[in-house]
Amino acid sequence: MRILIIEDDSELSKTLSEFLNQNGYQMDLAENLKDGEYFISIRNYDLVLTSAKLRDGEATNIIPHIKSKYPRVPVIMISQKHSPEEEVFAFKAGADDFIAKPFDMNVLLARIEARLRFWGSSLIEIEDLVINPDEEKITYKGKEIEVKGKPFEVLTHLARHRDQIVSKEQLLDAIWEEPELVTPNVIEVAINQIRQKMDKPLNISTVETVRRRGYRFCYPKQAEE
Template sequence: SGADDYVKKPFEFDVLVARVEARLRFGGTSVIEIEELIIDPDEEKITYQGVEIELKGKPFEVLTHLARHRDQIVSKEQLLDAIWEEPELVTPNVIEVAINQIRQKMDKPLEISTIETVRRRGYRFCYPRPAADS
């Protein structure tokens, strides 16, 4: 069978944790249900109020990772390590692109907010966010 991944020495502990989490999501993944939002990692499918949302690839993986860690601020570096096979070969800008795609394809049309930018720290999954007073 062989190895699926490796971490070069010396390594940072949070990088190791992110890599282990990334490997764990390939086995025994489960559906994430938060109110009317359903994320199915096995099928790469998102449903909101019974309607399927077209979000695939890295943006889907970013959303799924943030939803799994929804009470935490996740840094760009943690997202890169967890999602990209060779994070050292991509720039952190790819995270911003993925977040923007989530907001354009999902948040705007559905009039919801799923991801909060935490300045200088990273991102946090924030759905369901309480409705703002009008």
């Protein structure tokens, strides 16, 4: 899973990155709002960790942008002070959680895992299609479909972002631990497996190719359409 950290304290940013990386997360680091907006525009994230105040503005300036593109992606706000007013500020700004400095890294990790568990464990149900990320299980009209591994992760990611076109690069970043070590054609292989094992036998279409831009989750849509 990939996390965007927006923090202008370089020492804290490095510490967060190293700690979360050790716990299996991939990171992008932005030291200001401008860089944060750039990363949001080019990649999909599972969670955003942002400082309440940065040198070029406040989190209130970027959280609406994050939520407009990723309505369900959790945002955790980090604040210099812990007060009822600051917490109210965070939640009114659109944050999903709040943590004040100084904080214990394990407490932060627990909060991140809780937020991701809440988002990632919820079933994706669209008409007769049910995707269960926790159990790596897909059912269609009550029948289990054998799509596992990376094809399952690709389908799940597209379904979670079904109102968007997702590029190959975004899929690689979101799913592969070391995306720079694999070629984009692994995405084509995964999409082909989804179509062969699921779409074709069921006569449905779940993923459409948007020429030169990427892929989009398109179910419900009959294959002949």
